[in-house]
Amino acid sequence: MTPSDYEYLRKLLKDHSGLDLSADKQYLIESRLLPLSRKCGVPGIGDLVQKMKGGSSLIIAQVVEAMTTNETFFFRDKVPFEHFRDTIIPEMLRARANRKSIRIWCAAGSTGQEPYSLAMSLKEMGAVLAGWRVEIIATDLSNEVLEKSKSGVYSQFEVQRGLPIQLLVKYFKQNGELWQISPELRAMVQHRQLNLLHDFSQLGAFDVIFCRNVLIYFDQDTKINIFGRLAKTMEADGFLVLGAAETVVGLTDVFKPFPDKRGLYRPSGVRAASSGGTSMPKIAAMAGR
């Protein structure tokens, strides 16, 4: 891509979408637009730019669309957070009425959208949780994403992925194009670096574990092993929440699906089979997230 192609794209994106690329985002343009140029039947980005200059508004629209796509979001899949509000917390309010404390683990906390979505859900429940101690522990393999999670600072793109506008106005403070979640919500989430392949029993026992969209990166034996250790670190009447495309069915019987609530599981009381085991998996490589 020539510098003039880059400038052309930069200006066009700014004019049409408000996306403001700094001078060093060539890699981003290449990663997003090379697939599009192939789809349009041209070999490179230079050719794509020529088509755009030729006035093809359809291609311009596709370029803007390709450049403005992002990955992470708040309240991802929605349903798990409805389970949290309508099933998990009401059940915990009954079951923990004496102890008045709930421990929640976000096992793939990533950049914080999930733990903060849970924190917002709790705040929105209001007075029923008055006097309760609710801990949210967010862990992730990557210190870099944990730092971002701790800061609670999100781009305009990120705060629009799944976050209702009323919650944005209520719980975030605007700073230019960035939005920071309120100190009160940040204080509700603790952060720890953790590899799920390693022992996590030191985190203590949890009532609720969100372990979504991370096990898909592991092979079957490793999944079975992690399920076994998750079951051991969970209260007998706890809840496990998996990603929309994940299940325990056919892998392990240490958890059983909660009836009619997709993605929701509870410990079955069955101990992990010795073949699946609860010892550490023999994997040298670091697990991807």
Place this chain on the structure above:
Amino acid sequence: MKTCLIVEDSSIVRKMARRILEGLGFAVVEAEDGVDALVVCKRAMPEAILLDWNMPVMDGYHFLCHLRRMPGGDEPKVVFCTTENGIDHITRAIDGGANEYIMKPFDKEIIAAKFQEVGLIELPEPSLI
């Protein structure tokens, strides 16, 4: 099929929004400014309106105020879609009767998420892997 009215003065943005909305299963109608949009709404009230703020002739905010006073004008779900990204604008829009608010730039996921938020669409269930 639900109808979505796109009120937007940039033809490029209209085209992009149309592609996304048609992909989400909407019949799409377009208007270039607020006055144009009021004419469309008088003819047939759409289920959804994707609304720019800054436009010639009549801006999105004034269109919204007129719309909400029209017979049946409280029916459409109105989603602002604008480069105005200040909290003051957002608050004003919500107070004026907007259901959701998109700060440009937008993409398919943001539109899908916001439309899901106000009950205009249901996202497909992902399949198990």
